[in-house]
Amino acid sequence: GAGVSQSPRYKVAKRGQDVALRCDPISGHVSLFWYQQALGQGPEFLTYFQNEAQLDKSGLPSDRFFAERPEGSVSTLKIQRTQQEDSAVYLCASSLRAADHFDEQFFGPGTRLTVL
Amino acid sequence: QKEVEQDPGPLSVPEGAIVSLNCTYSNSAFQYFMWYRQYSRKGPELLMYTYSSGNKEDGRFTAQVDKSSKYISLFIRDSQPSDSATYLCAMSTDRGSTLGRLYFGRGTQLTVWP
Numbered sequence: 001g002a003g004v005s006q007s008p009r010y011k012v013a014k015r016g017q018d019v020a021l022r023c024d025p026i027s028g029h030v031s032l033f034w035y036q037q038a039l040g041q042g043p044e045f046l047t048y049f050q051n052e053a054q055l056d057k058s059g060l061p062s063d064r065f066f067a068e069r070p071e072g073s074v075s076t077l078k079i080q081r082t083q084q085e086d087s088a089v090y091l092c093a094s095s096l097r098a099a100d101h102f103d104e105q106f107f108g109p110g111t112r113l114t115v116l
Numbered sequence: 117q118k119e120v121e122q123d124p125g126p127l128s129v130p131e132g133a134i135v136s137l138n139c140t141y142s143n144s145a146f147q148y149f150m151w152y153r154q155y156s157r158k159g160p161e162l163l164m165y166t167y168s169s170g171n172k173e174d175g176r177f178t179a180q181v182d183k184s185s186k187y188i189s190l191f192i193r194d195s196q197p198s199d200s201a202t203y204l205c206a207m208s209t210d211r212g213s214t215l216g217r218l219y220f221g222r223g224t225q226l227t228v229w230p
Contacts (some may be wrong), residue, residue, distance in 0.1 A: 004159070031216060040124065042204050042220030043160065056217065092158055099216025102148055102167070102208070107159030 004108035006092050012114045013082045021077045021111045023096030032075050033105060034067055035091040045092055049075060050098050067091070082115045089113070119143045122205055122221025131230050135192040139205035139221045142186065146207040146219070149181045151190045154202045156221065163203075164190070167210075195228045202226070 005024045013019050025032050030051055035043035046065065048056040051072035059065070064083075069075040079086055089110040095103035122139045129135055137151075147168055152160035166172045169183045180190040188207075192199055202223040209215065 026133050031211075033216065033218075035218075035220075040222065042120075042122070042206075042222045044220070045217045056213065058213075059217070066230055068207070095216070102165075102210070104165075105216075106219065107161065109157070109159050 004092055004106050005092055006090075006108040006111050009109065010112050010114075012116065014116055015082060015084060017082050018078065018080045019082055019113065021079075021090050021113070022107060023029055023075045023077070023092030023094075025073065025075070025092070026096075026106055027073075029094035029106075030098050031095040031103070031105075032069055033093040033095075034075070034077050035093065036061075037089040037091055037110070039088070046077070046090075048099060055099075066101060079113075082113075084115050087113055087115045117142065118204060118222075119144050120207055120219050120221045122224055124222050124224060125225065126225040127194055128227045128229065131197060133191075133195050133228070135195050135226060135228075137190045137192075137203050137205075137224050137226070140186055140205055141188070141219075141220050142152055142207050143207070143209075143219070144183075144186070145209045145212070147210040148208045149179070150206040150208075151177075151179055152204040152206055152217070152220075154204055156201075158223060160204055160206075181195070197228050200227045 005037040032049040036048040045059040093105040151163040205221040
């Protein structure tokens with residue numbers, strides 16, 4: 001079956017531009033996570049959705065970052081007024097059940113964002 | 117100081133060698149301990165996970181958790197060139213507001229040469 005897909009795979013933005021990154025989780029998965037992975041680092045948590053509810057957004061680095069999952073499936077991570085420090089790979093992961101059950105998180109291939 | 121520390125390597129070993137990877141952590145609330153493998157330009161994929169302390173074996177891979185020392189390890193026996201990747205340790209709690217959130221180490225880059 002299909003795994004987690006993300007688009008675009010690569011995005012180049014000029015500083016100050018807004019970008020939108022899309023995640024298509026595995027069908028039927030309740031939980032959806034966004035992580036940011038800087039070069040040479042491990043992924044860092046950004047935000048968590050249980051269906052359409054954003055239950056944890058404590059990892060979002062600034063109010064320029066916004067995420068949504070309006071129908072409980074596809075999610076979009078939006079970054080406004082991009083800065084060079086936003087350059088990273090943005091990973092999306094989904095898991096079958098709500099986070100109060102331990103489940104494997106399946107990761108997408110990521111979107112590599114480069115801000116010039 | 118990060119909650120999860122991992123030596124980034126790189127680590128280079130010949131085919132057939134035993135590989136030892138490890139992480140230390142500071143948050144005593146961590147209860148799930150995972151090892152992910154990440155190939156270049158790909159997302160991480162779960163290799164193994166352990167709940168609380170103990171050992172777990174899966175084929176050539178063995179995961180160990182020592183909660184008293186806040187230290188986890190992954191051993192790879194009979195390493196193969198296809199094992200060449202970045203190995204990430206990850207941890208999570210089993211309760212509280214951070215449920216589901218994974219805390220990763222920075223990853224160890226492993227190369228197994230033929």
